[in-house]
Each structure stands twice: as structure tokens, then as C-alpha cells.
Amino acid sequence: MDFFNNHKYLFGAALLLFLGLTLAVAILPAISNQNNNAPLPQAVALSDEAAKGKMIYIAEGCVACHTQQVRNVDMDKLWGSRPSISADYADIKRTDFWRNTATLMGTERTGPDLINIGNRQPSSDWHLLHLYNPRAVVSQSIMPAYPWLFVEKQNPGKEDIVIHVPDEFRKKSSGSLVASQEALHLVAYLQSLKQTPLPDGTPQPSFLYKAEKPDVKEMVGNPEEVALPDGQALYSSNCQACHQPNGEGLKGAFPALKESKIVLDENPELFVKIIMQGYDANPAFGVMPAVGINNQLLPEAVAAIMNHERTSWGNSARKVTAAEVKKIMELIGKEVPQ
Amino acid sequence: MTKGKTLPAFISDHKLTLLVMASFFAITSEGFAQQATEQGSFSISEPGIMIMILLFLLPLLIGILILVFKLKNLFRSIEKSDVKQEARNFAAYLNELDEEQLALVQKRKENLEYRTKANELSGTLPPEDARGLVVASIEHVSPQFIAPKRKALPRPAIDPRLTKLILWFIGTATFWLVFGTTIGEYLGIKFVAPDVDQVSWLSFGRLRPIHTNSVFWGWSSLAMLGLAYYVVPMVSNTSINNIKHGWLSLLFINASVVMGTIFLAAGINNGGGEFREYIWPVMLLFAIGIVLTLRNFFLTVAHRKTKEIYVSNWYVIAATMFVIVISIIAYVPYWQIGLGESIIQGYYMHQGVGMWFMLFTLGLIYYFLPQQLNRPIYSYSLGILAFWAQILFYTVIGTHHFIFSSIPWSLQTTAIVGSVGMVIPVVAGTANFLLTFRGGWNKLRDSYTLPFFLVGIIFYFTGSLQGTVEAFRYTNLLWHFTDFTVAHSHITMYGIISFFMWAGIYAMVPRLTGKEPPQLLVGAHFWIALIGLMFYNIPLMIGGTLKGLSWMEGKPFIDSVVLMAPYWLWRAIGGSMMWFAHLIFAFNLYKMIAKKTSPDIKDLALEYMEGENHDKHAQPSPSTM
Structure with a gap:
């Protein structure tokens, strides 16, 4: 075809096709995106x-x-x-x-x-x-x-x-x-770097591909003894970075959980409180953030973490139940309106 | 079809190709409707996973086929024992024959065994090679460890000035290959030994873009341009438009990579986007270099002495135009606020790979592969179909690097559909190249360039389709953000582009300089690079999959780091092999350019004789000068 034997037409056509598609899939979407989006009302500018x-x-x-x-x-x-x-x-x-x-x-x-x-x-x-x-x-x-x-x-x-x-x-x-x-x-x-909450009333976009969770009630006969999630894994995700896998913490920075009075205490109230709300009572160590609230830990997860800490590295204290933790969490919630 | 075959004949000839194409479409059409899949565990029935497994089972399938043939031979030998029994019976029967019958059999035997003496037609004169057909005869036979390969055929003379320019392109490209992969190798080591150094200029975050950019803009781009400075005038049957602009182009591009490297090491970069780490003044130098070359190529084609524009030049010039377009779009700030930047980033990084490296390289292959096989490309039309299909589908798939991100869902879907569309140009291109090989497979054995082409073609097929499959939503869930992506980019940029570059360089340079690379070392380069690439890719793909699964199961993040350790070690080993292969390649290139040839006895003798004659004639007639 003569059209394709003319370098101007041929390369012109290829360039036009490419530019047209580029406009449609890159430039116009990019412009529309930047024109139609504004920062969320509660967003904080960088200091x-x-x-x-x-x-x-x-x-x-x-x-x-x-x-x-x-x-x-x-x-x-x-x-x-x-x-x-x-x-x-x-x-x-x-x-x-x-x-x-x-x-x-x-x-x-x-x-x-x-x-x-x-x-x-x-x-x-x-x-x-x-x-x-x-x-x-x-x-x-x-x-x-x-x-x-x-x-x-x-x-x-x-x-x-x-x-x-x-x-x-x-x-x-x-x-x-x-x-x-x-x-x-x-x-x-x-x-x-914190996610800004959506304005009230805005529907939360949902997470797709939900993992199927086994129905816990069917798995265990006794409803009191609900199977807890894997405490060690939760500890590793939420606590280990500071308190270390061996529970010994780091000298001068993060306290040990091994042989810790708070961890081993018969009454778990303070323990739950620290996990949920953080702690800054001991000047020898850094400030502990409100891990539980920040990471939205459920009572089952908190109980699992606590039991892992109470029974590892030579620690041996009685295990707590999710119900027990839930009660304390509700109590804390009333105490400090967040 | 181009050879006047009927359609049914065409179909029966290409049954396999069509079947493969059809089955891909059958599988991939399900790929769109993945959103509904309930999730949480590894699902082998996902089309994406199935295709990926199929791609890597292909070599295994071929192995199984070979095994089947071997088994068939075994059965045949078992059959032989039956034959033996029958032979014994027959012998017993022959023993029982009487004289008369035996004479008949004997006569029949003689008749059947009659043969001509094979020299009835030859004369009685001693042999003489009157036309000089016999060039070399092997006088001694000794065991050989390396099969001798064919030497490059002498080609029409190239302007020595152009030769010099091309060799500089290839030489600097090779420098960036060795430099860039030395950095890459060091990065691979850092995955295994993160405290190997604690120098700010050598830290991972700064070296990584140095590695990627120097192999992109330094090695691959310069090598492609060097080869194109040979191909573009050659297929236009004319000389290059402006050699000086070629030198300027070389200078600008090298300056860009040198400066970019220094800036990146100093921590001065453009702000995050992959392959867009050079700040704009640095990239501007690159763009100027490309504009000069584009002008050069375009005017060369404009002054061509052929009527048609050979398909190589379609690809090469289009790619050169497109890379300028994408660089401008990537660096102009008007559409880059907020997510606009990410939309452009997806577009840019993918067009950089597909519209610059891949399109350009395909153009070069449309010249070098037929030249090396000494036969025309199987189908010119298929090459043209692939050209338009590549532009149509490749341009729209950039966003598939951001599946499930906050970029509009419709744009993500467009990208996935486009990724599936890429099956058309990829299958068309692969089929075209493989069918060009058809009937010429024996040449593979005698050539040191064709294995590079073949590996490039195979990776073009698997690597590109791997890209398609990775774009599906489920596979993205599994593989996105993991080391699988790193494996993929090495299969494509290394397995396809680098192997094709080497193929082209080994094919072209001996034709420019008349010097062959050491055969043993070309073989070493080929095998070490290929095996190294496999050691690099396969562990990363396995590890990447396990990493994705670990994330999907919700295990602690650090577990996924720990589980990768052995795979990262294998990657470092594979990377070392690849790096070592590059040193060999650099040495081979040196040999092809600077090898000292011992002077030819015949030429020297001729020179001496001429010299003597000259002396004799010098005094009586000075006019003979």
C-alpha cells in the first residue's frame, strides 16, 4: 500500500494512534483525578x-x-x-x-x-x-x-x-x-504518617477478597473456652519490635516482659490497660504507644497476646479468657472517653 | 498464506499456533470475572496461576515428549526379540531345502544384491578443481572439544566512520552493562548481608535506582541505538544521514547516565517513580540525544533507495518517537498532582519498557534474525499486525502496576483487558520468529549467534505472557509487591532485551571489524548468563509466591522476610553468574574490536613481490606510480 510506503504518513499515523491512546489512558485520567479530588477535611498538613x-x-x-x-x-x-x-x-x-x-x-x-x-x-x-x-x-x-x-x-x-x-x-x-x-x-x-479518618457519614470503602474465618463457636464445645487466635503471631506483629522475641526487651529502651510483675499479675487489669492505652510511667524506658487502640485489637487478640506473654520465656501465670479481657476493655472505655 | 497456500492448508500447517492462541483466549476470558472469587487461600484453579504454571511447565512437557520417544524405542527393541524368534524358524526352514531350491534362492539373492559400482559415470582423468569450489580441506582429524561454528560472512563495506560510531555506542553500552550489573550484584549481596557496608553513597535505596537506570539508559538504550545505526541505513539501502549528530547523540546519552548516577548516589532524585529517578535536567540530556538520533534515522529513511520501508524501520523509528513522547509526559508537571503522578508513573514505566525497549528491539530482530538464518522473515504481514497491535494494547496497560490501588477501578480494568490483548502481538511475533527458523534449525548448531536469538524469542513468549497473567486481579493479590515482580522484570529486560542485544552485537561486530570473538568464550558467556538467569529467577518466583501466601494468611510481616532468606541467597548466586558472564562478554567485545591478527603470509608475500616489482620499474618509468 502506498500509504505505508510514505514515511510521513506511516510514522504520522503511528504517532497519532499512540498520542490518542496516551491522552485517553494517562493524561485525561490524571488531570481529572487531580481536579476532582481535594484533601480530606481532617487531613493535617506536614509540619x-x-x-x-x-x-x-x-x-x-x-x-x-x-x-x-x-x-x-x-x-x-x-x-x-x-x-x-x-x-x-x-x-x-x-x-x-x-x-x-x-x-x-x-x-x-x-x-x-x-x-x-x-x-x-x-x-x-x-x-x-x-x-x-x-x-x-x-x-x-x-x-x-x-x-x-x-x-x-x-x-x-x-x-x-x-x-x-x-x-x-x-x-x-x-x-x-x-x-x-x-x-x-x-x-x-x-x-x-497517619491515615486520616473519613468525614462522618462517608461510607467506608470495603476490603475485597475477605478471608473466610472458621466459625469459632462450632469448633469448640464450651462457649466459655472460645478458641483464641495465634498469640505468638500476634505478639510478633504487634509487640516484638520493641519487646523482642525473647521477651527481654532492650536495655535502656524497652522493658523486659520476662519476669515482669505487670505481665504476671493475677489481676490483669493494668496489663490490659497498658496494651490498649500505652504506658509512660517508667523514665528509664521509652514511651509505649497505645498499641491496642491504634491497631484496633479485639478482646480475643488481646487475650491471646497476654496468654502468650504470661506463659513464655519461663513466665507462668494463669491464662486469661477473652470474656475477662472484654470486660476490662469495656471498663477502660468508660473511664477514658476516647 | 503469503506463499499462495489455501486457507485449509494454512490452518493445518499452523494448527499448533492457532490452538495455543485459542486456548489462551478461552482461559483468559474467565480472567476478567475474578472479583467474585472468595479468597484467603492459594487457589491453583485460578486462570492466572494455571497459565503461569503452564508457561514454566513447557520445558518439562518437551522433556516428557522426548521421554515418550525414548520409550517407543524401547518397545521397538522388545519387538526385535519377536523378530529373532521368527528368524530362527526361518533358518530352520532354509536348512531343510534341497539343492534345486537352494540354487533358486541363491540366484534370487544375487539379483537382489545387484548394485552399480558408483563410478561408472566418472572419467579416468586425475581430479581437478577447475572452478575453485573446494576452499578448505581438513587434513588431520583430531578430537574436538568445541564444535566449530560458522564465521561471519563478509558484508558490503560499511563507511569506516560509521563503523567507528557504532563501535563506540556498543563499547559504552558494554561499560554501562558491567557497571550497572556490578551495582546490581552488590545489591543482591545486601539482601543477604545488610551490614556489608554502612556508607551513605552505597546504601540500598540510593544504589537501586543507579542499577536500574544504568542498565536501562546506559546499557540497553545505547546498545539498541548502536545496532540501529547499522540496521537503519542498511535496510534503507543508503548511508546514514548525519554521522556528526550520531556522535552528539552518543555524547548526550552518556553524559546523562554519568550525571544521573552521580546525582542518585548523592541522594538527589526526582521523588520516587521507578525509572523516573533522574531529575529533569539529566533526563533532558537523554532526550536531546534521542531527538538527534530520531532526526538522523528519520532523514535516513526519507532518503532511502527502496520503495518500501522495511518493517525494522517501522519499529525502530516508532519506538524512538514514543520514548520522546513518554519522557515529555513523565516530566511535564501539569498533570502530576496527587494520584495524577501515579497514573502517569504507571503509564511511563510501562511504556518505557514496552514502547522503547521492546518495540525497538523487535525492529532489530526483524533485521538480524533473517540475516543470520539467511532466509526471509516468515511473514511480513504478521510483523505489521504485531506492530499495530503492540501500539494499541501496550499503551493502555500502564495502570496494571497499581491494581487495587486508589487509581480509578475503570482504569485498572482497562489495563487488565489491555494486558490480555498483548497476547496478540506476542503470539504473532513469537510465531513469526519461530516459523522463520522453520527448516533452518540445523543452523542453530553451527552458529554462535542463533542460540542468543532463540533464548530471546522463548523469553519474549514466556516473559510477556507472564506479564499478562500477573495483571489479573487474583494473581495481583498473590504476587504484587513481592519479589516475583523482580523476577519478572529480569526475565523481560534480561532474558529478552539483553539476550537480543548480545545476539545482535555478535552478529554485527565481526561484520564491521572482520574479527571473530573467541568461540569458547562466546559459549561460556551464553551458558553462564542463561543458567545464572535461571538461578536468579526461579528462586525469586518461588519465594515471591510463598511471601504472597504468607501475607494472605495474615502471618507477621517479619516471617515473610525470614522465609525469603534462602531464595535471596540463590538470587545472589545467580546474579554473580550473570555478572561474570558480562565480564566475558566485555572481553569478547574487546577481542572483536582490538584482536591482533597475525599477518597473512599470502598477503605479505604479495606485498613483497609488488614492492620488488615497483623497485624494478621505478627507475625506467616513474609514471607507474
Whole structure:
């Protein structure tokens, strides 16, 4: 055909087809998306520190391993309380003259998703130690260490934030390790990553591909002795990062659960309260976040975690039941209206 | 059909191809309706999983076929024992015959055994090769460890200035291959030993984009362009439009990769999108380089001496136009606020792979494969069908990197449908290439380039269809975010693109320089790279699947990190092999360009004789100069 023997027509046609399709599947949807989405009413803009921290997050290429999106599938539930929606990203604009918008949604999850890390792990002590060397807190972690975000000082001042690194992860030096401004900014950014609640009355988008849960009542004869979920797995997801797999915590940062009075107490009230609402009574250790509330743990899960802690590492206390925990949780709920 | 066959004949000839196509459509049509599937556990009956298993069982199936043939032979030998028994009976019968009968049998035997002497038609003169048909004769026979391969045939002379340009393209590409995969290899080690160093410039997050960008824009792009500077003028039957612009293009692209690498190591990047990590001034250099080359190619085609535009140039020029388009769209800020950025990112990263690397490389294969097989491409029309189908389907599938994300559901569905549509160009292309091989399989044995082509073709088929299958919703649930994706991108960018690049380079460079690479080392390069790739991919695919399952079961995240450890180790081992193969390739390239050839005795003798003659004639007649 002569049409195809004319290079202008041929390549013109190919280019037009490509441009037309591009317009339809990329440019127009992108423009319509940015014009039709606004930040949620309760969304909080990044603070100055967090914004600077985001620049470090970008520079260090954290997006290579960490996503920032909760997909609308059941398996993503642990990363946030609801699926991410367009509005969550609507406020992210071009970074600066040199750099493009950084939504940082990511395409690989070699490490955990971080869109809700500010709720899941609000402790700055944990983050700083983890950044200095992730293996100091999570022994199996393969995340890079970021020692260049910390400086050594012989006599740290009052303002300085000193991190307590276990000896095996310290380089040979006598000084104290102090978090640099960059490290603090990065942690401020991570702490700012929280899912914004939807405005009242907005229907929550649902999670698809729900896992089929066996009917617990049918499995066990005695309704009092409802089968609890796997306590060890729940401990590993919710507690282990600080309190460690051996329950011994980390000196100067996170208290031991092994032989802990609170864990072993016959009356589990304080124990449940700490799990649900956090704890900051002991100045020798970091602040414990409200793990239970943040991660929306159900009474069954809390009971399972407690029983794991009460019966592992040489601990031996009586097991608690879900009903017992539920009662205490209801009590706490009345005490402190959240 | 192109050869005037009737339709039924065509169908019977291509039954297998059609069957494969049909069965794919049959399976994939179910793939759309996956939303309703109740979930939680690994479901082998999901079409996506089934196709993926099928793709990787293909070699096994071929193995089973071979086994069946062997068994058949075994049965035949059992049959033989029956024959022996019959022979004994027959011998007993012969023993009982009388004289007269025996004479008859003897006579019949002689008649049956009559043969001509085979030299009745030859003369009595001593042999003489009057037309010089016998070029070489093997005078001594010794056991050989390497089968001798055919040497590259001398081609019409190429402008030495163009040769130099092409060799610089290939040379710098090879530098980026070795550089980029050294980084990649180091990254693989970091999965196993995360504290191997704690230097900011060498940290994982900074090195990863350096690896991907230097093998993308450095190695693959420069190698493709180098090969195209040979192909485009060759199939246009004219010379390249402007060599100087070619050099500028080379300079700009290399400058872009050098600067990009330095910026990335310093922590200066564009903000997250894969393959879009270079900031715009760096990418601008790349774009300028490409524009110069596009102009060069376009004007070369415009001044072609053939009426038709050979299909290679369709692919090459279209790809070069498209890469400029996608770079502009990816870097212009007007549509990149919020999720707009992610929609563009999905589009960009996928068009980068499919519309630049894949489209361009296919164009090169439409030239090099027929040339190496010394036969025309099986069907020109199939190549053209694949061309338009590729543009039509590939352009719309970018969003399949963000299935289940907050990007509009309709866009995700379009991407999944487009991914299934990709079966058309992929099957058309694969069938076309394999059918070009038809009847020429014996050449595979004698050639050191054809194995590279064949591996590229096989991975083109499996890798591309793997991409289709990964786009389904269920498979996305299982494999998205896991190391399976990493395996997939290496099957495609390495198994397809890099193998095709090597095929093209080994085919072209000896024709430019007249120097052959060491055969043993080409073989070593091929096998180490291929086996290394397998050690790289298969563990990551298995590990990625287990990781996805662990997530679906709701196990603690750290479990999925722990379970990957052995698979990451295997990946590092495979990666080391691939890296070592690249060193061999670099050495082979060096040999093809700079090998010192010992001077030819005949040529030298001729030169001396001419010199003597010249001296003799010099004094009486200076005009002979």
C-alpha cells in the first residue's frame, strides 16, 4: 500500500494512534483525578520538620522497599484501618523546581507499608534506634542501617537526644550517639504518617477478597473456652519490635516482659490497660504507644497476646479468657472517653 | 498464506499456533470475572496461576515428549526379540531345502544384491578443481572439544566512520552493562548481608535506582541505538544521514547516565517513580540525544533507495518517537498532582519498557534474525499486525502496576483487558520468529549467534505472557509487591532485551571489524548468563509466591522476610553468574574490536613481490606510480 510506503504518513499515523491512546489512558485520567479530588477535611498538613524529613525519605530512596498505600483487599488490612483513596494523596504537590511530586505509593513491599506507621509505631525512641541499626531492634531485618544520620559526642548537651545502642551494634567509640537534625526530621515525618479518618457519614470503602474465618463457636464445645487466635503471631506483629522475641526487651529502651510483675499479675487489669492505652510511667524506658487502640485489637487478640506473654520465656501465670479481657476493655472505655 | 497456500492448508500447517492462541483466549476470558472469587487461600484453579504454571511447565512437557520417544524405542527393541524368534524358524526352514531350491534362492539373492559400482559415470582423468569450489580441506582429524561454528560472512563495506560510531555506542553500552550489573550484584549481596557496608553513597535505596537506570539508559538504550545505526541505513539501502549528530547523540546519552548516577548516589532524585529517578535536567540530556538520533534515522529513511520501508524501520523509528513522547509526559508537571503522578508513573514505566525497549528491539530482530538464518522473515504481514497491535494494547496497560490501588477501578480494568490483548502481538511475533527458523534449525548448531536469538524469542513468549497473567486481579493479590515482580522484570529486560542485544552485537561486530570473538568464550558467556538467569529467577518466583501466601494468611510481616532468606541467597548466586558472564562478554567485545591478527603470509608475500616489482620499474618509468 502506498500509504505505508510514505514515511510521513506511516510514522504520522503511528504517532497519532499512540498520542490518542496516551491522552485517553494517562493524561485525561490524571488531570481529572487531580481536579476532582481535594484533601480530606481532617487531613493535617506536614509540619516543617516532617516536610524536611520527607526530603530525607526521598533522598535515601526508602520507596524502593516501602509502599505507602493500603489496597482495598483484605490482606492489606493490617497496614491501615481503611483502604487508601485518591483524596489521601490529593494534597501532595510538586516537591520543588527540580523534583516531581512524590506520592511515594511504591511498587515493592520488601519492608512494611508505612502509610499508617505514625499510628502503628509512634515511639521516636524505637525509630531512632531502628534507623541507627534496624537489627538492634528487629534481629531478622535486612533494612540498611543509617549511621550517618547520627553524630558522636563526648559530652552531649541537654538538648541532644542520645540513643542507647546495644554494645554489639556500636562502633568502637566512647562517646554518646546523638540523633542529628536529619534523623529527627525523618522520624517526625514517619510519625506524621497517619491515615486520616473519613468525614462522618462517608461510607467506608470495603476490603475485597475477605478471608473466610472458621466459625469459632462450632469448633469448640464450651462457649466459655472460645478458641483464641495465634498469640505468638500476634505478639510478633504487634509487640516484638520493641519487646523482642525473647521477651527481654532492650536495655535502656524497652522493658523486659520476662519476669515482669505487670505481665504476671493475677489481676490483669493494668496489663490490659497498658496494651490498649500505652504506658509512660517508667523514665528509664521509652514511651509505649497505645498499641491496642491504634491497631484496633479485639478482646480475643488481646487475650491471646497476654496468654502468650504470661506463659513464655519461663513466665507462668494463669491464662486469661477473652470474656475477662472484654470486660476490662469495656471498663477502660468508660473511664477514658476516647 | 503469503506463499499462495489455501486457507485449509494454512490452518493445518499452523494448527499448533492457532490452538495455543485459542486456548489462551478461552482461559483468559474467565480472567476478567475474578472479583467474585472468595479468597484467603492459594487457589491453583485460578486462570492466572494455571497459565503461569503452564508457561514454566513447557520445558518439562518437551522433556516428557522426548521421554515418550525414548520409550517407543524401547518397545521397538522388545519387538526385535519377536523378530529373532521368527528368524530362527526361518533358518530352520532354509536348512531343510534341497539343492534345486537352494540354487533358486541363491540366484534370487544375487539379483537382489545387484548394485552399480558408483563410478561408472566418472572419467579416468586425475581430479581437478577447475572452478575453485573446494576452499578448505581438513587434513588431520583430531578430537574436538568445541564444535566449530560458522564465521561471519563478509558484508558490503560499511563507511569506516560509521563503523567507528557504532563501535563506540556498543563499547559504552558494554561499560554501562558491567557497571550497572556490578551495582546490581552488590545489591543482591545486601539482601543477604545488610551490614556489608554502612556508607551513605552505597546504601540500598540510593544504589537501586543507579542499577536500574544504568542498565536501562546506559546499557540497553545505547546498545539498541548502536545496532540501529547499522540496521537503519542498511535496510534503507543508503548511508546514514548525519554521522556528526550520531556522535552528539552518543555524547548526550552518556553524559546523562554519568550525571544521573552521580546525582542518585548523592541522594538527589526526582521523588520516587521507578525509572523516573533522574531529575529533569539529566533526563533532558537523554532526550536531546534521542531527538538527534530520531532526526538522523528519520532523514535516513526519507532518503532511502527502496520503495518500501522495511518493517525494522517501522519499529525502530516508532519506538524512538514514543520514548520522546513518554519522557515529555513523565516530566511535564501539569498533570502530576496527587494520584495524577501515579497514573502517569504507571503509564511511563510501562511504556518505557514496552514502547522503547521492546518495540525497538523487535525492529532489530526483524533485521538480524533473517540475516543470520539467511532466509526471509516468515511473514511480513504478521510483523505489521504485531506492530499495530503492540501500539494499541501496550499503551493502555500502564495502570496494571497499581491494581487495587486508589487509581480509578475503570482504569485498572482497562489495563487488565489491555494486558490480555498483548497476547496478540506476542503470539504473532513469537510465531513469526519461530516459523522463520522453520527448516533452518540445523543452523542453530553451527552458529554462535542463533542460540542468543532463540533464548530471546522463548523469553519474549514466556516473559510477556507472564506479564499478562500477573495483571489479573487474583494473581495481583498473590504476587504484587513481592519479589516475583523482580523476577519478572529480569526475565523481560534480561532474558529478552539483553539476550537480543548480545545476539545482535555478535552478529554485527565481526561484520564491521572482520574479527571473530573467541568461540569458547562466546559459549561460556551464553551458558553462564542463561543458567545464572535461571538461578536468579526461579528462586525469586518461588519465594515471591510463598511471601504472597504468607501475607494472605495474615502471618507477621517479619516471617515473610525470614522465609525469603534462602531464595535471596540463590538470587545472589545467580546474579554473580550473570555478572561474570558480562565480564566475558566485555572481553569478547574487546577481542572483536582490538584482536591482533597475525599477518597473512599470502598477503605479505604479495606485498613483497609488488614492492620488488615497483623497485624494478621505478627507475625506467616513474609514471607507474
